[in-house]
Amino acid sequence: xxxxxxxxxxxxxxALAEGVARLQARLxxxxxxxxxxxxxxxxxxxxxxxxxxDRTDLELVTIDPPGSRDLxxxxxxxxxxxxxxxxxxxxxIAAFVRPGDPIDVEAxxxxxTFYAPHRRFPLHPPVLSEGAASLLPxxxxxxxxxxxxxxxxxxxVEKEVRRALVRSRAQLSYDEVQMELDTDRADDxxxxxxxxxxxxxxxxxxxxxxxLTIPEQEIEVRSPGRWRLKFRRPVRIEDWNAQISLLTGMxxxxxxxxxxxxxxxxxxxxxxxxxxxxRRTAAALEIPWPTGQPYPEFIRTLxxxxxxxxxxxxxxxxxFRGADYDxxxxxxxxxxxxxALATEYAHVTAPLRRLVDRYTEETCVALCAGRPVPEWxxxxxxxxxxxxxxxxxxxxxxxxxxxxxxxxxxLSGRVGQEFVGTVIELRGKSPERARVMINKPAVEADVxxxxxxxxxxxxxxxxxxxxxxxxxxxxxxxxxxxxRGGPHE
Numbered sequence: 366x367x368x369x370x371x372x373x374x375x376x377x378x379x380a381l382a383e384g385v386a387r388l389q390a391r392l393x394x395x396x397x398x399x400x401x402x403x404x405x406x407x408x409x410x411x412x413x414x415x416x417x418x419d420r421t422d423l424e425l426v427t428i429d430p431p432g433s434r435d436l437x438x439x440x441x442x443x444x445x446x447x448x449x450x451x452x453x454x455x456x457x458i459a460a461f462v463r464p465g466d467p468i469d470v471e472a473x474x475x476x477x478t479f480y481a482p483h484r485r486f487p488l489h490p491p492v493l494s495e496g497a498a499s500l501l502p503x504x505x506x507x508x509x510x511x512x513x514x515x516x517x518x519x520x521x522v523e524k525e526v527r528r529a530l531v532r533s534r535a536q537l538s539y540d541e542v543q544m545e546l547d548t549d550r551a552d553d554x555x556x557x558x559x560x561x562x563x564x565x566x567x568x569x570x571x572x573x574x575x576x577l578t579i580p581e582q583e584i585e586v587r588s589p590g591r592w593r594l595k596f597r598r599p600v601r602i603e604d605w606n607a608q609i610s611l612l613t614g615m616x617x618x619x620x621x622x623x624x625x626x627x628x629x630x631x632x633x634x635x636x637x638x639x640x641x642x643x644r645r646t647a648a649a650l651e652i653p654w655p656t657g658q659p660y661p662e663f664i665r666t667l668x669x670x671x672x673x674x675x676x677x678x679x680x681x682x683x684x685f686r687g688a689d690y691d692x693x694x695x696x697x698x699x700x701x702x703x704x705a706l707a708t709e710y711a712h713v714t715a716p717l718r719r720l721v722d723r724y725t726e727e728t729c730v731a732l733c734a735g736r737p738v739p740e741w742x743x744x745x746x747x748x749x750x751x752x753x754x755x756x757x758x759x760x761x762x763x764x765x766x767x768x769x770x771x772x773x774x775x776l777s778g779r780v781g782q783e784f785v786g787t788v789i790e791l792r793g794k795s796p797e798r799a800r801v802m803i804n805k806p807a808v809e810a811d812v813x814x815x816x817x818x819x820x821x822x823x824x825x826x827x828x829x830x831x832x833x834x835x836x837x838x839x840x841x842x843x844x845x846x847x848x849r850g851g852p853h854e
Contacts, residue, residue, distance in 0.1 A: 378592055380777065384770045384832040385481070392759045394479050395471075398490050402467045406490035409461040409468065410497035415507055416460075416528035423452050423510075424534055424554060427500055428606050431538040434495035435478065435487065437715045439533045440609055442557040445514055448522065449561055453511040453613050454531045458489060458498050458716045459723055460507040464741035468493070476756020478718040479763055482584040482592055482771075487718075494717045502536045509726050511613050519564030524616040525733045526726070543600040562605025565612060574707040575661040576604070577678055577685070578669060584771050592771050594807040598669070610714045611706065617729050618709035622701060626738055627728050628692045628721060628749060630712050632704045635660075635684040646680045650819040660684070661707075673819035675802065676789040680818065690721060690750035694743055721753050769834030772808040776836055777829050783841055786810070788820045801838070814840040 389396065398406075425439035439454040462468045472488050479486040487494045500506050510529040514522040545551040546559055569576070581597045614630070621627025640660060647654040647663070650673045654663050664681060667674040685705055690712075691698040703710040713729065716722035727742045789809070790800035798811045801822055812824050821844035828837040 378774060380774055380831045381592075381770050384834060385767065387832070388763065388766050388770075392763055394486050394759065394763060395475065396486070398471060399467070402471045403490055403492075405467040406461075406492045410492050413460040413497065413507055416530060418510075418527060418529040420452075420454075420510055420529040421505060421532040423454070423531060425452065425454055425500075425531055426535045426537055426554070427502070427533050428537045428539060428542055428602070431540075433536075434491075434499060434501075435485075435717045436500040436533070436536065437717045438610065439500045439508075439531065440558065440606075441554050442561055442609075443554065444557070448514060448516040449519075449557060451511070451513040451515065451561065451609060451612065453513070453609060453714075454500060454508040454529075454533075455511065455613075455714055455722075455726060456498050456500055456717050457507040457509050457528060457726075458493065459727060460528075461493050461498055462489070462723070472720050473752060476720050476752050477760060479760055481763070481767055482586050488720060489717060498717060500531070500533045502533045505530055505532050509730055511616065513612060513616055515561065515564075519561060519568055521612070521616060521619075524620065526617075526729050527733065528730060539600055539603050539606070543602045546602065558609070559602070559605055562608045565608035566604070569608075569611075569706070570661065570665070572707045573659065573661050575664050575705060576607075577664065577681060578604070584768065592774065594768070594771055594775055596804065596807045611710070613714050614710045614712060615706070615708055617713040617725055618701075618711040620729050620732055621711065621725070622697070622709055624732050625697060626694045626732070626743075628690055628711060628725050628746060629698055629701060630688065630703055630710050631691045631698075631700045632685065632688045632702070632706075633700060634702075634704045639684055643681060643684070646818055647677060649817055650674075650677055652677055673787070676787060676819045679789040679800075690753050692746035692750055694738075694746060719753075720756070721749055724749060766834055770831060772810070773829050773831045773834050773836050775806050775808060776826055777831055780826050780829060783823055783825050784838075785821060785823050785844055788816050788818055788822060791815075791818060808836075810836055810838045812838045812840050816840070816843065 423441050425441045427436045427439045429436060437456045441452045443450050468489060475488050478488045498506070500508065508529055508531045509526050510531060511526045513524045516522050542551065542555055546555060578599060583595060583597050584592050585595055586592055618629055621629070644654055652673065667677055669675050669678055691700055701709055711725050712719060712722050713725045714722065716726060724742050724745055728738050731738045784803045786801035786803035788799045789802045792798040792800060792811065796813050797815050798813055799816050801810050801812050801824060803810060810824065812822065816822055823841040823844050824838040825841050826836065827839050
């Protein structure tokens with residue numbers, strides 16, 4: 366799409382507008398929807414297919430970043446004898462979209478919602494994804510209602526999903542819920558969310574799963590046209606909320622595996638050579654990794670506030686490569702595990718924003734009702750893994766490239782200045798380069814040279830190209846070698 370069609374003025378910093386427009390065109394990220402898709406969405410919003418079961422009695426709430434409109438999930442957790450009952454409502458986009466209709470065809474073209482700091486490029490028209498299908502507070506909505514019974518230790522006892530009408534009571538933000546929990550003002554359901562979240566984390570640890578919580582580099586829009594970068598560490602409620610989503614994805618995967626039909630999200634186990642390389646990295650960073658200590662236990666000893674530990678966390682991400690989707694019907698899949706979670710897993714909790722979730726939800730709701738999986742769902746299995754992998758690749762390139770451009774914008778006007786950063790990755794390119802994390806400003810940069818992981822460097826900014834998202838740094842001097850005892854910012 367030509368750049369002149371993009372409405373970027375006054376939102377994207379003017380120095381970035383050209384680069385963002387070129388990037389969007391190169392990745393074929395659509396700006397808006399065709400007229401026939403919008404017309405079909407308007408009609409669907411007026412006449413959704415509603416279920417007979419009414420569960421608007423549930424005290425559900427959504428927990429999302431502030432300002433979110435595409436609300437996929439709402440949760441309520443209650444006591445169930447000595448255990449718990451998790452009620453998790455997922456937006457039912459299939460109540461509005463028919464197989465092969467213009468909305469469906471366009472969704473397959475996109476694969477998922479693409480995010481930029483100034484706007485989102487949604488999977489479905491906003492009249493659905495931010496309106497009629499979204500679990501907005503106070504609105505009665507069709508949903509896929511998961512109800513999962515857990516025992517006192519947080520283990521799954523029973524699970525099912527049915528179509529139902531639901532109504533969210535409130536739209537909460539992560540920081541808002543964390544504040545209520547920290548000040549003992551949260552209601553019973555939120556208190557139990559923390560309780561169940563902690564139990565599920567314990568179970569994750571026991572089965573050998575691991576979640577990497579390294580600082581996230583993100584763009585903050587301070588005002589229209591003013592962007593800045595920061596490193597953000599999630600608050601704990603995000604971890605506990607994520608455990609409910611993971612619980613639901615694991616439950617869905619188990620249902621599909623028990624019936625030999627479905628689509629899993631998979632990740633192969635790391636090869637021994639990769640683990641050996643990771644051990645060498647720990648030794649280079651002077652981080653103790655006792656012989657015989659399993660990788661998940663070692664990762665949990667890291668303090669991501671320490672530069673050298675953060676470097677170790679970045680190095681560990683190499684074990685999370687190779688994620689895929691595996692569709693199967695009538696036979697057991699070749700790979701049935703997500704190695705990072707150390708269990709089976711499926712994507713089911715974000716159908717407004719991710720295409721595959723509509724199909725896994727339809728599979729599970731049919732199986733739980735004792736019905737055959739619909740033919741239109743089975744027909745899509747063959748192409749869905751390829752569609753999702755291609756869409757994931759586009760989304761990652763889009764987001765990373767915008768961060769690169771914002772880094773260049775942040776550093777523009779500072780050519781010749783020096784900065785101090787920590788080596789978080791060795792690139793191994795020709796010429797050899799190292800990736801350096803600079804805290805002030807919050808950027809990551811490549812530097813030519815062969816320093817050690819975790820080493821502190823003083824680097825000089827030599828060149829900036831905002832539209833291309835490129836910065837060039839050179840090594841000035843080594844400030845501090847690796848080691849857990851030295852000072853850090």
